[in-house]
Each structure stands twice: as structure tokens, then as C-alpha cells.
Amino acid sequence: MTEEEFDAFYAAAFPRLTGQLFAFTGDHGEAQDVVQEAFVRAWDRRREFLAEGAPEAWIRTVAMRLAVSRWRRARRWLELVRRNPPPEHTPGPGPERAALVGALRELPEAQRMAVVLHHLCDLSVEQVASETGAPVGTVKARLSRGRAALARRLGEADELGEGEREDDRVR
Numbered sequence: 001m002t003e004e005e006f007d008a009f010y011a012a013a014f015p016r017l018t019g020q021l022f023a024f025t026g027d028h029g030e031a032q033d034v035v036q037e038a039f040v041r042a043w044d045r046r047r048e049f050l051a052e053g054a055p056e057a058w059i060r061t062v063a064m065r066l067a068v069s070r071w072r073r074a075r076r077w078l079e080l081v082r083r084n085p086p087p088e089h090t091p092g093p094g095p096e097r098a099a100l101v102g103a104l105r106e107l108p109e110a111q112r113m114a115v116v117l118h119h120l121c122d123l124s125v126e127q128v129a130s131e132t133g134a135p136v137g138t139v140k141a142r143l144s145r146g147r148a149a150l151a152r153r154l155g156e157a158d159e160l161g162e163g164e165r166e167d168d169r170v171r
Helices: 003-025 028-043 046-052 055-083 095-106 109-120 125-132 136-170
Strands: none
Touching (some): 003 028, 003 055, 028 055, 095 109, 095 136, 109 125, 109 136, 125 136
16 A cells, blocks of 8 residues: 555545544544554555455554553553552641752752752763763852852751741740
């Protein structure tokens, strides 16, 4: 089957197959997705497609198998979630984490990226340089400046927190 023949086949068969798979799945979007995926798989076999004699039946069979496979995957996921429900309440970040994130937001983007990649993602200085496209020396400078700025900002936050606690005791 040539590309032009395949295009004509697609134009004629897609709406019909989508309607059939909609009846099978009950979801028009899902039907379109599985039929489209079946056509993608058929595209790779388009040269021998006519030799099989029933290209539309092949597409329909593949699309139905894809729909069943997706349904089974969704069912397994639902069973897993039912067996292991998420916790009722997930605690938010602690005050230290919130202070760190707030201090990181105040850094210039280049310093913030270097600090996050190096200290939170555990990348080496060379890996940070490779990922950001900056020279190693520049990354080291950004890390140094970023750590210094974080120390100042987090130190100020600690001092404010202690001062507030002392004020509370006096009252």
C-alpha cells in the first residue's frame, strides 16, 4: 500500500472504526486514541498491508486489543489504589523547608539553579556545568554566592524567629 493509498484508507476507515470502538469503549476520546494508535502501528506495515486482505479488520482488532489492555491497566491501578489508599492527611512542608524555599526564591535564577542542582539533586559541579552550559568556574562562583546569600537570608529568618519568641515570653 502506497502512502497515498494509506491516506485514502485512513480517511475512509477512521470515522467508521472510531464509531465501532466508541460502541465498544463507551468513550469517544478513548475510541479515537486506540484507533489512532492502531493506524500508527499499521503505518509501519503499510507495504504488506494489502497482502493481508483485510486491513480494516486488522486495524479494528488492534484497536480493540489496545482498548482492552488500557482497561485492564486502569483496573489494576484502581485495585492497587483501593488496597493501598493514600493517607488521609499528608503533612505539608515543615517551617525549615518553607524558609529554605523562600530563601531560594530570592536568589537570582542562575544561582538558584546551581544550588538546587548541586545540593538538592546531588549533581557534581561538572554535571551542573554540563546541564546549564556554564563553565565550571562560573558554577563554582554561583554556588559560592548562592550559599552565602542563603546563609544570610536563613540567618535573618532565625534571628527574627528567636526575637519573636522572646517577645512572646515578655508578654
